[in-house]
Amino acid sequence: MRSxxxxxxxxxxxxxxxxxxxxxxxxxxxxxxxxxxPMMALRLARPEVLVDITRCPELQSCSLxxxxxxxxxxxxxxxxxxxxxxxxxxxxxxxxxxxxxxxxIRARGTLCGSLAHADPAAELPALLLATDGExxxxxxxxxxxxxxxxFFDGPFTAALDDGxxxxxxxxxxxxxxxxxxxxxxxxxxxxxxLAGAVCTVELDSSGRCSGVGVALFGVSxxxxxxxxxxxxxxxxxxxxxVLDAAAAASLDGVDVLGDEVHAPAAYRRDAGRALxxxxxxxxxxxxxxxxx
Amino acid sequence: MTGQPVPVTLRVNGRREVGRxxxxxxxxxxxxxxxxxxxxxxxxxxxxxxxxxxxVDGAAVxxxxxFAVQAEGCDVETVEGLGRDGLHPLQQAFWDAQAVxxxxxxxxxLMTALVALRERTDWDRTALRERLGGNxxxxxxxxxxxxxxxxxxEAARNPGGEAAR
Numbered sequence: 177m178r179s180x181x182x183x184x185x186x187x188x189x190x191x192x193x194x195x196x197x198x199x200x201x202x203x204x205x206x207x208x209x210x211x212x213x214p215m216m217a218l219r220l221a222r223p224e225v226l227v228d229i230t231r232c233p234e235l236q237s238c239s240l241x242x243x244x245x246x247x248x249x250x251x252x253x254x255x256x257x258x259x260x261x262x263x264x265x266x267x268x269x270x271x272x273x274x275x276x277x278x279x280x281i282r283a284r285g286t287l288c289g290s291l292a293h294a295d296p297a298a299e300l301p302a303l304l305l306a307t308d309g310e311x312x313x314x315x316x317x318x319x320x321x322x323x324x325x326x327f328f329d330g331p332f333t334a335a336l337d338d339g340x341x342x343x344x345x346x347x348x349x350x351x352x353x354x355x356x357x358x359x360x361x362x363x364x365x366x367x368x369x370l371a372g373a374v375c376t377v378e379l380d381s382s383g384r385c386s387g388v389g390v391a392l393f394g395v396s397x398x399x400x401x402x403x404x405x406x407x408x409x410x411x412x413x414x415x416x417x418v419l420d421a422a423a424a425a426s427l428d429g430v431d432v433l434g435d436e437v438h439a440p441a442a443y444r445r446d447a448g449r450a451l452x453x454x455x456x457x458x459x460x461x462x463x464x465x466x467x468x
Numbered sequence: 469m470t471g472q473p474v475p476v477t478l479r480v481n482g483r484r485e486v487g488r489x490x491x492x493x494x495x496x497x498x499x500x501x502x503x504x505x506x507x508x509x510x511x512x513x514x515x516x517x518x519x520x521x522x523x524v525d526g527a528a529v530x531x532x533x534x535f536a537v538q539a540e541g542c543d544v545e546t547v548e549g550l551g552r553d554g555l556h557p558l559q560q561a562f563w564d565a566q567a568v569x570x571x572x573x574x575x576x577x578l579m580t581a582l583v584a585l586r587e588r589t590d591w592d593r594t595a596l597r598e599r600l601g602g603n604x605x606x607x608x609x610x611x612x613x614x615x616x617x618x619x620x621x622e623a624a625r626n627p628g629g630e631a632a633r
Contacts, residue, residue: 181471184491184537188595201470206538211535213494214514224470226491228538254527280580280603281515283527284534366601 179216186228187349190235190314190343196227197339198316205341208252210285211275211293227341235343240265246312252278256287266349268356272303272374273468275358288342291327294334296312296433297368297394301328305399306374306391309347315340328398338365343434354378354387355463357455359379360394361447369394371441371447373402377409377459385409390456396431404428405452414460423453478539480505482568487536496520498536499546507547507575518603521576522546528583547575550582558582558620565616569607572594579604581617589621596621 196202204212204223207230217223229235235250238259245266247256252316256262276282276290276299288299291311301372304311304324316339329335336342350356351416360372371394378387388409390402404425410416426449435441473488480503494513496526499505499522508531513517515533522531523545550556555563558578568574577600584591584599591599597614605613 178494178497179492181490182494183470183472184535186537186540209535209538210515210530210533213535217532226535230538230580278518279530279599280518280530280602281522281533283529356617364601365598393513 177217177219178211180219182223182224183225185225187232189232193227193229193232193341194314196225197341199225201225203227207250207286207289208284210439231291239263245349247287247345249342249344251286251287253282253285253287268350268358269347272299272358275299275360288345290291291345292334292342294328294332296331299393301374301399302372302374302391302399303390304345304347305401306389307348307376309345311342312344312346313340316344322453330395345446350376353463355459357458359451359455361451371395371444371451373451373455375455375459377463379463379465383465384411387439390452392448395444396433398428402426402452414465419453419457422456423449426452470573474537476537478541478542478544480544481546491535491537493632494532494534495534495536495539496531499531505546505548508573509575518580519573519576521603522578523579523583528580547578550578561616561620565612565619567608567616573603573605577613585621585624589624590620591618593618
């Protein structure tokens with residue numbers, strides 16, 4: 177179906193975009209449009225004004241500053257995937273991007289757009305959450321930074337006020353000693369994940385876990401940190417029993433989605449725990465831990 | 469009133485095109501209805517099936533998930549741009565491998581495969597299947613399509629070889 181009628185503003189700068197977003201009518205930011213345009217075609221979204229931010233020069237670049245990769249809101253996923261500097265600096269990001277839909281979608285879809293869209297089954301919000309990233313926002317109240325833990329308010333709901341937009345994402349780059357893994361279960365490669373997990377693990381010189389971040393996606397109404405799994409792992413010499421215990425505790429305090437058309441709740445629980453077990457084992461291996 | 473037509477200028481298959489479109493008109497719709505380029509097929513209209521795949525500034529994209537106004541200043545390639553003097557080698561490979569049945573998905577597959585072969589010609593079957601995985605075909609069972617693209621890749625690697633004939 178055709179989208180409902182809207183006015184289109186091609187912003188030439190963030191300042192212009194913010195003026196356009198201050199319109200009294202319902203406005204939406206348009207970057208890659210790979211989530212928003214289908215929602216408009218299905219009339220699930222009916223913005224009256226679309227503000228295209230892809231031509232804003234200040235949103236088109238990425239930079240690596242003090243172990244933080246800053247990604248502008250107009251940078252498509254496919255550009256990130258191919259950038260040799262990003263491939264070298266943040267292989268976990270590159271691996272995560274490869275799980276998103278298909279090449280034709282990643283050619284236009286953006287990382288910041290995925291964060292703002294806040295689909296609970298999306299990979300990138302979980303990556304931001306697991307690695308304690310931040311979102312740079314600008315709006316009528318001026319620029320601000322929002323930690324990942326405060327950004328995902330609910331399904332398809334990000335902590336953005338009226339007239340605000342995402343200008344960049346700040347992804348801490350895991351150091352060379354940090355192990356990582358990301359995995360998901362989907363019916364076919366490229367489909368939305370029924371469940372997924374992303375994690376980072378750091379081991380000290382004695383092989384004990386000195387840092388860990390685990391986030392699940394597709395399991396709850398937002399991406400969620402698995403504090404249960406993290407608490408089990410932290411400070412421990414990681415062996416099979418510890419990994420089993422971490423997986424068993426991984427959904428503690430997580431409000432798992434109920435039965436729905438794609439999967440029953442029991443399946444999601446099993447899948448979530450299995451993915452935490454699998455990704456933690458892989459992350460420990462890549463951190464140099466021998467046991468898993 | 470909301471949604472009044474706006475000007476758009478772009479290149480399509482090397483030709484400069486100027487139009488006025490409602491912002492809600494997708495690139496697929498613009499190509500088909502305004503320019504009469506009906507080789508780009510519209511299936512699901514929500515980015516899932518890949519039938520509407522075209523090449524924009526070198527990248528294969530869904531023309532149903534892009535408004536025509538977003539293509540301002542862009543270079544667009546559609547299936548009509550392939551093989552204007554007889555079949556393009558990729559089209560010939562589809563013919564030879566019987567990779568076409570009803571033909572609805574074919575233009576999308578061709579444009580996806582075109583970009584895949586520009587990126588590299590050393591595809592193995594598994595990687596190529598995944599690369600073509602964003603395009604749906606309800607007739608062929610995919611195998612002849614993968615065969616066709618692999619044959620075209622082989623021909624591109626060895627221009628004088630058996631597969632190029």
